[in-house]
Amino acid sequence: MTRNIIGISAFYHDSACCIIQNGKLVAAVQEERFTRKKNDPDLPVKSFMYCLDEAGISIADIDCIAYYEDPVKKSERQLWSGSTQISADSIQEMDPNHVIKQIRKELGYDGPIKIYEHHQSHAASAFYFSEFDSAAILTVDGVGEWATTTYGTGKDNKVELFGEVTFPDSIGLLYSTITSYLGFKVNSGEYKVMGLAPYGDEKYLPQMRQLLHLEEDGKYSLNLKYFDFLRGERMYSDELPKLFGIPVRETDTDMLQHHMDIAKSLQRFLEETLIKMANYLHEKTGEDNLCMAGGVALNCVANGKILKNSPFKKMYVQPAANDSGCALGAAALAYTELYPEEKIEPLHNVYLGPHGTAKEIENLLSATSLKYEDCRAEGDAIEKVAQKLAEGKVIGWYNGRMEFGPRSLGARSILADPRILDMRDRINAMVKKREGFRPFAPAVLESKMYEHFDIDHPSPFMLETCQVKSRIDMPAITHVDNSARIQSVNDDHNPRFAKLLREFDKLTDCPILLNTSFNIKDEPIVSSPEDALVCFITTDIDCLVLEDFIISKEGNEITMLEMINNNFTERGRFELNPNVYTFI
Known part of the structure; x- marks a missing residue:
């Protein structure tokens, strides 16, 4: 008898679906690859059907569907923020029951559904698919329900988070803010800033340090006078150009040296901040191994710096560290909850999608x-x-x-x-x-x-x-x-x-x-x-x-x-x- 757990991330961006069968991840794919809609946030219906087909099962064979974040806590944060992104069309999606209703309706599934928190899914996606028996876990992204950064540990078959930083304080949103300030698209242009950084000098590092205050216990806070993302119209306030003494770069205009210098300063600030957070996490846990996930963990330059400049001896970064990878984490959490005596196989490669015969x-x-x-x-x-x-x-x-x-x-x-x-x-x-x-x-x-x-x-x-x-x-x-x-x-x-x-x-x-x-x-x-x-x-x-x-x-x-x-x-x-x- 096979054990089949489906994991889903959806209704935000980078929606995806995966299936764990008898402890092994046998299929995983982002919905955008089928629909050809970049960062498609919709329920991954096509990906779901692919996963069933690849695993050789029907809907009736699914033991559980695991969803990657808590809709109740997410809607609380959305309402608290009072974002102007809330519209008549989005009110329905903010209904905490919307997720389960859509899974039932669009996928035709009437079995058990388990809900896990966003950063819990990030953490699980890294630890369970690493080869580590125990590790410290650091997750960093824009925002989940409330958490934007979490600290935790994984041991044997259990993941525990012991500390967090919450919205609106967010390193991921800081990086996205400067991405937008430099004329690139939020949610996709962050890679460009990382690639641009080596062309600049870190002359704006003092200004970067005014944007975020890091505390001794791994917590931090943004100086919100420089940010405007709560209103949902743009990332930065009018104070940010004043801080740098440079106007916002318009998209597709010339890339000047001071833009490169800002990119370099941001990248260096991110690196030094993450290194301090990793040092705190090591001191707190005493672990030799570090697992990372969340969109910020895709910053490959910072990853190398963390490994070289912290006491951790080994690092595992979940290859789909963005929200698509949360589908893996949710599935792993459900699998280990339902079958606590079974281990999940490490992820040695990511060739988990469809192929043409x-x-x-x-x-x-x-x-x-x-x-x-x-x-x-x-x-x-x-x-x-x-x-x-x-x-x-x-x-x-x-x-x-x-x-x-x-x-x-x-x-x-x-x-x-x-x-x-x-x-x-x-x-x-x-x-x-x-x-x-x-x-x-x-x-x-x-x-x-x-x-x-x-x-x-x-x-x-x-x-x-x-x-x-x-x-x-x-x-x-x-x-x-x-x-x-x-x-x-x-x-x-x-x-x-x-x-x-x-x-x-x-x-x-x-x-x-x-x-x-x-x-x-x-x-x-x-x-x-x-x-x-x-x-x-x-x-x-x-x-x-x-x-x-x-x-x-x-x-x-x-x-x-x-x-x-x-x-x-x-x-x-x-x-x-x-x-x-x-x-x-």
Whole structure:
């Protein structure tokens, strides 16, 4: 008899669904990958159906659905804030019974539903899927119900939180405020600020320290005169530009040096604050291991600094540390509550999403007039792709089950040679259609990573940065401060991607590839073969690899132009409010 627990995060942003079956996470996916709506907050109906299908069960086989936050406490905070985001349309969603009603109605489920708190789900998502028997736990994000930061411990099969900071005091909202002040979108532009920081100096660090006061017991408070997010219209008050002596940067205007200096100062302030919090947590718990989750835990630069500058010996950051990962935590909490004698398997890889079969891909391509290579018989697709990469081609790489979380890790990736001088600029401008200052990450064979990067442990999820020390000049993946956000790859977790790295190494004496997410600006990462084909056609990607099928731009230009003219590439657009963190 199988034990099946569904975990759901929804009605905020990054909605997702997962299933734990007999202690193992067998499927997890964000709803945006199916609906193509970036940060889709709706109930993950399509993801739910996928999870059932992948696990080979029906709704009747579900033991419990676990939901990732407490709707009662969340509505209390929403009403307390008096946010102008509250409207006639949102009043219904603020009804604490809305969540359970929607799960019953839209999913057709009438079994048990368990509710867990937001940061409890974050904490569980990190601890239960780590390999640690015991650990300290730090969660940091914008806001859950009330908590914005929590301190806790995990031991054996139990997670306990012993301290918290509550709304409106929030490090995550501070970072989002400066993100908005610098002209980037809240909820998605925070990565850009992190990437911009190395170009600046920390000359505004004194001003940053006026925004937040950190206390001895791990608590902190914002100086709310500089913030305006409670009104729900914008993040910053008129006092913030006065503090910096610089007007707010308008979106898509020139990026000036003082903007880079503010980004650097914010990043450094975040790092020093998190290090102090980690030191407090270590002193309080005495644990050697640290687990982290919450949106702030996706700041890979800060993660590396915490590990180097705190007494913790090992760190585990949940790879889907944002709210999508809370689905995992809620499911784990329910599983260990219902079956306390059973352990949950550690999360060794994140290839938990859907995949396209060879027959589906063949049918898709056969329905077009595109020319393509079918390498199934010869089995030489990897060798051919490695050769194209060595020739300087940019590859759209569709391989196996899709990754869960915000990083592409060799399943839905854009790949290129990291040694080519203008490759970063080319991909930023002509493929990703994004700002030129943003860095790309390297994927490296785990067996050879220590020769090229200053790190002493595997990093399979791209959640830490380190210094590049390679004899190879790799301008496409080396940031301005000589850092890189690496992904280590081995045969156990992604054998096909590891084989490609080995073949590229044979040709070039370089076991490293540039690896970035397979999508364009403001769109979710591709999920299906159709998504991959659309992205390929509408960008300057040279070659698309759909498992063992290879489609080159060369020789297909006229056909692809006809497909664009026939609206093959039309997609709906959706996004959250880019000016303020969404509290509803």
